[in-house]
Amino acid sequence: LLKWFKRDFFSWVNNPPCSACSNAETVPTGMGRPSADDAASGAGRVELYGCKACGAITRQPLFARYNDPGRLLQTRRGRCGEWANAFALCCRAIGLDARYILDLTDHVWVEYYSDAMQRWIHMDACEAAYDQPLLYEGGWGKQLTYVVAFSKAGVRDVTRRYTRQWDALQTRRAEVSEPWLMSACYALTVRLRTELTASDRSLLEERDAAEDRELRDSQLPPPEVQTPLPGRQTGSVEWRAARGELG
Known part of the structure; x- marks a missing residue:
């Protein structure tokens, strides 16, 4: 699914070609208001570009x-x-229990729950990356802060899955206190599970407890021999360099 989505289905946008002369060298000039049709599809903003060739x-x-x-x-x-967003929908369409992962240093991806492995699996459609949670810290060189999972059944702080530098990362987590974050995630999760049956809630609580143990254990020292992780592959070189994600 990852390979199909990246190679055949979805495409990356750096900057759109000029609608007047089709020149590919356009530059951002600001943001515009979405049309009623765009807004109906959840667009809160529209990017505006100027053409270097014709000035349009x-x-x-x-x-x-x-x-x-x-x-x-x-x-x-x-x-x-x-x-x-689109990849998560495709995952759910084929029956995967998928959730949306927000990295507050400006990236998003998906996890799905594997019944066979009894754990959540990282999947980044942009990079066609499967089960490589250390890609961002170890490959891209990101200075992570908060990584939060959102699903129809709960909200979870899963930052520990994506770091092997927890002590250093904690010094950057200054937006809210740790108790407040834990309490907020718990309250939202309880609210989302209100309409579930007792058996479904029990199953999810068991899954949460197993994940808590996994996240604690993920801070053990990694193996000595590791496969090198790449820097970011999607987006123009200039854009990736400006974000410090070349690795």
């Missing part, structure tokens, strides 16, 4: 920043937000 200011309607995954299955393009 073009609004690229196919790259309004849609949040509606159904609309994204039609446009089939975007950056990491659009990729994660």
Whole structure:
């Protein structure tokens, strides 16, 4: 699914071509308001670009920043937000228990729960990366802070899965206190599970407890021999370099 989604289904957007002369060298000039149709599909903003060749200011309607995954299955393009939204929908469509992962240093991806392995598995459609949670810290060189999982059945702080530098990372977690974050995630999870049956809640609580143990154990020293992790592959070199994600 990851390979199909990246190679055949979705495409990455750096900057849209000029709608007047089709020149590919356009530069961002600001943000515009979405049309009523764009807004109905969850677009809160539209990127505006200027053309270096003819000077036209073009609004690229196919790259309004849609949040509606159904609309994204039609446009089939975007950056990491659009990729994660659409990929999560595809995962759920084939029966996977998938959740949306938000990295507050500006990236998103998906996890799915594997019944066979009894754990959540990292999947990044942009990179076609499977079960490589240390990709961002170890490959891209990101200075992570908060990584939070959102699903229809709960909200979880899963930052520990994505770091082997927990002590250093904790010094960057200054937005809220740790007790407040734990309490907020718990309260939201309880609210989301209100309508579930007692047996379903019990199953999810067992899964949560197993994940808590896994996250604690993930801070053990890694093996001496590791496969090198790559820097970010998607996006222009200039864009990736500006974000410090070349690795």
